[in-house]
Amino acid sequence: MTNPDKMKAIVINDYGDETQLTEQTMPIPELGPNQVLVKVISIGVNPIDWKTRSGLRKARYPFKFPIILGQEMAGIVSEVGQNVSGFKPGDAVMGYGTPSNRGTYAEFYRVDADKIAHKPITVSFQEAAGLSLAGTTAWEALFNAGSLKTGQTVLILAGSGSVGSMAIQLAHNADAHVITTTSQPNATFVKQLGNDKVINYTSTNFDEVVKNADLVFDTLGGQNQLDAFKAVKPGGRIISIVETLPETADLSQQHDVYFEKINAAPSHDIIAQLSAQLGAGKLKVKIAKQLPFTVENVRTMHQLSKAGHVVGKLILNV
Numbered sequence: 656m657t658n659p660d661k662m663k664a665i666v667i668n669d670y671g672d673e674t675q676l677t678e679q680t681m682p683i684p685e686l687g688p689n690q691v692l693v694k695v696i697s698i699g700v701n702p703i704d705w706k707t708r709s710g711l712r713k714a715r716y717p718f719k720f721p722i723i724l725g726q727e728m729a730g731i732v733s734e735v736g737q738n739v740s741g742f743k744p745g746d747a748v749m750g751y752g753t754p755s756n757r758g759t760y761a762e763f764y765r766v767d768a769d770k771i772a773h774k775p776i777t778v779s780f781q782e783a784a785g786l787s788l789a790g791t792t793a794w795e796a797l798f799n800a801g802s803l804k805t806g807q808t809v810l811i812l813a814g815s816g817s818v819g820s821m822a823i824q825l826a827h828n829a830d831a832h833v834i835t836t837t838s839q840p841n842a843t844f845v846k847q848l849g850n851d852k853v854i855n856y857t858s859t860n861f862d863e864v865v866k867n868a869d870l871v872f873d874t875l876g877g878q879n880q881l882d883a884f885k886a887v888k889p890g891g892r893i894i895s896i897v898e899t900l901p902e903t904a905d906l907s908q909q910h911d912v913y914f915e916k917i918n919a920a921p922s923h924d925i926i927a928q929l930s931a932q933l934g935a936g937k938l939k940v941k942i943a944k945q946l947p948f949t950v951e952n953v954r955t956m957h958q959l960s961k962a963g964h965v966v967g968k969l970i971l972n973v
Contacts, residue, residue, distance in 0.1 A: 664761035665953050666721040670710030673954040679721060684757055684765035691742055691771060692734040693764045697784035698948065699727030699751070700969035701817070705957040707754070718756035725759030727751040729774055729783035730973075739768045747774040749783035749930060751791070751921050760953065762973055770921035775934025782933070782940040785817070785968030790929040790938070792919040793822035796872050796894045797829075800917050807869035808832040810861065810886055814850065815841035815966045818874050818896065823848040824938050834868070836861050841966055848939070862886045873897065884910045941967030948973045 662683050667675040686692055704724045706712055729749040732742050742748065750771030752758070757765060774783045797803045809826050813819045814835030826833045827849025836856040837845050845853055854861050862885035869891050871883040876897030883893045889911040899916045907914040932938040944959065946952035948971045956969045 662762040664721075664723045665948070665950055666723050666760070667708055668720045668722075670708065670713060673705070673708070673957045675708060676724075676950055676953050676957070678950050681721070681723065681761065683763045686734060686736045686765060688736040688738040689768055690736045690765055691732055691739060691748070691768050693728065693730040693748060693766060693771070694733045695728050695730040695759060695762060695764050695973050696780040697729050697945075698725055698759050698971040698973065699784045699786075699788060700725070700953075700956040700960055700971060701727060701788055702960050703754075703788075704758075704760075705961050708957065712754070716754050720756070722756040723758045723761050725761075726754065727784060727788040728759040728764055729780040730764070733763065736768070742768060742771070742773075747776070747780070747783075748772065749774045749780075749787055750923075750926050751787040753921065760948075760971075769923045770926070772923055772927040772930045775930055777934050777936075778940075781942055781945055781970045781972065783930075784970055785940045785942060786821070786929055786933055786938070787921065787926050788919075789817040789968070790821045790825070791921060791925050792818050792896060792917075793825055793872075794925050794929065795919045796896060796917055797822055797826055797870070800915050801870045801872065801892050801894045803829060803831055803870050805830040806832070808834065808867075809870040809872060810865050810868045810883075811835040811872045811874070812861070812879055812883070813837065813874045814845040814848070814853070816874060817965070817968050819872075820845070820848055820941065820967070821938070822872055822874075823850055825932075828932065828937050834861075834865055844941070844966060867891075870894065876900070881906065884912055887912050942970055943967035945970035945972060947971070 664681040732746040752766045834852040862882040865886040867888035873895035892913045
């Protein structure tokens with residue numbers, strides 16, 4: 656007989672490789688007054704998940720075990736806290752939460768109401784589950800930190816990745832001039848998203864062909880972050896979502912370029928705007944692979960994510 660107060664979750668009880676992932680029965684989370692309990696339908700798998708599993712984030716987030724990984728999902732509201740307005744049981748929602756040891760790799764997910772939005776009726780739970788984290792990251796980089804305006808030129812590094820592909824579409828929808836880097840096999844894919852120019856990074860250095868961009872969105876880091884200063888105009892901006900190199904501060908001053916490394920945070924207002932564009936067909940979520948929610952499949956997804964070169968989103972279906 657099923658215990659109504661328990662749920663299936665996939666957890667880790669120690670840091671390590673994907674063999675640390677195990678299925679465990681856990682209590683369904685109790686709600687605070689400003690929270691929503693979501694019956695999870697689909698889960699977005701992100702690099703942050705395997706990085707947490709590996710212990711790469713334990714200094715920043717010293718979570719207690721067992722840790723339920725995952726931050727991104729779409730599902731049906733099961734219960735709402737006493738102070739919550741705008742959501743009710745039965746609503747289809749999408750969103751992602753701040754890092755915790757009670758994530759989305761579970762049948763139920765407790766999330767603050769200000770970190771979710773309604774799912775458009777015109778799209779699947781799978782597509783919705785793959786939008787919020789990457790979309791919010793791209794939105795905050797382009798518009799909040801990057802101050803991108805209509806008619807400006809933005810260079811997006813690695814346009815075929817989940818964040819890059821969202822950034823291309825959002826910048827295109829904002830009537831910016833969009834340039835991106837990718838490999839030749841993915842050129843057609845990124846062109847379909849709304850690029851004005853595609854640079855094959857395997858044969859061309861972007862800093863040799865792009866000059867005076869208003870904004871460079873760095874999703875790669877390393878030498879790419881340094882080369883970005885050659886592609887942006889004086890007074891322009893470089894916004895990064897990867898670690899800042901020691902040389903970056905000096906280059907920022909030398910080139911008169913604003914540099915910021917951001918850590919995106921979930922926001923109802925942004926996710927609601929992403930949801931509206933998704934529902935209107937102005938955003939597309941490409942699903943690279945989707946699998947049922949089992950330990951073996953979660954391990955497979957982590958291996959794929961860590962290997963890189965995934966074009967689109969990895970989705971688990973509960």
